[in-house]
Amino acid sequence: MFFLRICMMAIRGLQANLLRSLLATLGVIIGVSAVVSAMSILEGANRDILERFESMGADQIMVVNGSSQRQSRHTVLPSLTPEDAEALEELSLVKAVAPEVQAPAQIKYFRKNRNVTILGTTEAYAQINDYKAAAGQFITHEEVRAERKVCVLGHKVAKELFGEATAVGYRVKIRGMPFHVVGVMEKKGFLGFREVDNQVVVPLPTAMKRMFGLRNVTMITVQAKRQDLLEACIQQVKRTLRNQHSIRAGSDDDFIVFTQEQAKEQLADITKIFAVVLYSIAGISLVVGGIGIMNIMLVSVTERTREIGVRIAVGATRFDILRQFLIEAGIISLLGGVLGVLLGLAFTDLLENITRVLHTYTPSSSIYWALIMATAVGVLSGIYPAFRASRLDPVEALRYE
């Protein structure tokens, strides 16, 4: 009850000087809104990326070209081949293998055309990613082996070119070459980092030999038989690939193997760096905000010297005065914190609506922390002004003009 009364007293004091109180807390408002919006963007991006990793499946092993040895002086030539994929298929712990190449290309149906990603792969791709055809079917083993010029359209591609009409059985041109549409895929959004709805799948050898003239694949996705055998499976894959590439003992791999789990860990590391940078900026802006509050509180103490004298004369103890100014500083900065959170949320919302790609997410804990930090900054920067107020000599304070 007593505390409430003091708070009311402080709020009235601030009301009387609303504009100044707002200016005092401007630093906190800006600091908090920056933190909240940056947090929201970071957390949103983080979740987006995580979701894509999740879509990769926990039982998958990704193999890409490159050397894990960072010091490697010469650029690593692509080394993975379709034969590697075939060799991996033989392994005891491997359930399925999908090698792939990808390249951008234009697809045309009569007068309509569209830029898409061409994915050359095998029938295993759909199975591993649990990616189903909405009409017709995915490419088959026979079509892959026979290097047929068939294609499967992603959901968006089919819609753009054919509208609601059926695409299966029709002929489209990719890079000027005629292809038979054998299937249209379900709507899926993202698989890994690829927007599969805007993708056209063709048999791997068709893409490599007939379309792009490639000798190496860009990636091989391996599905382990059981998730708990993932580690053992990775060892099998590595051994086999080293064998295939005739790498001598002691030399480095010319490929990189990673799993969803490892990718997530790396992401967490990157997020941590961002977070450190973010919190440093937040810290600096809050310190600046604190200085603003201290400044205004010092002015306020000077201006209200007489009032302080009166309060002491009617029985306020030094501690009462100290507490009053601390509470005022705390309330100012809490107010700044609340305004900052609102501003930050509004900014985040605006950003999401303008860009339409950026997904943001504001963890409620970040709001609590922003408010707690803002209040703490206010109280801390109020200590010195409040202390000055509490040490005033009542006789002099009452005479102060």
Added chain:
Amino acid sequence: MIRTHQLSRLYPMGDSVVRALDGVDLFIGRGEFVSVTGPSGSGKSTLMHLLGCLERPTSGTYEFEGRLVHRMTDRQLAAIRNRDIGFVFQTFNLINRTSALDNVAVPLIYGRKRNARAAARSALEKVGLGNRVRHNPGELSGGERQRVAIARAIVNNPGLIFADEPTGNLDSQTGEQIIDVFHSLHAGGVTIVLVTHEMEVAMQAQRIIRMKDGRIVEDRVMDDALRGELRQLGEQASGAATLGSRVG
């Protein structure tokens, strides 16, 4: 109620020392109406600050209702100011941004009193401002503001009220009304110490203490003889003032 012995207050002023109060022995009984008068710099304000527990003496003793004030801690002094003493100042010293009611309630808040609003309202009624509780000081006349200040001084029902030039910022008619408020408080048993340099105001008290250079030079109970003497002094003073203004 008040008993001092060789009460002194020194202020260092550069190399020298100002004896604002120089060995004052004083007794004020319960229920007295005393005025303290003297020219500016005579020490009357310092005396009030010491007696009002706003500062401590450099030397000497001060007993307030049997308690030794000169030995008290800050916290104990604050408690005495809060419960047993009320102050009324020349410039009212109200907090401008809050209502009359909230101004009056300030001592109650520091005294951790319940029902502060009701008590504050009844104090305002006592000084005849029952209809002005919601007004801010800026919306009140000088006399009304001083009444609010008096209400604040009496809200904790203290036994002693110090008034420092309470009519100094008011016209004479309003000043008289304020003095009337003090008279009625006095009639209710409150001890009143009125500090003023205006003879006419000082004459309202039962006892007049005259100070000069930090000492009490005269301490007389008001009787008709003194009243006449003072009136004459007052007329002379105002005559001198008119003369002065003419010369100026």
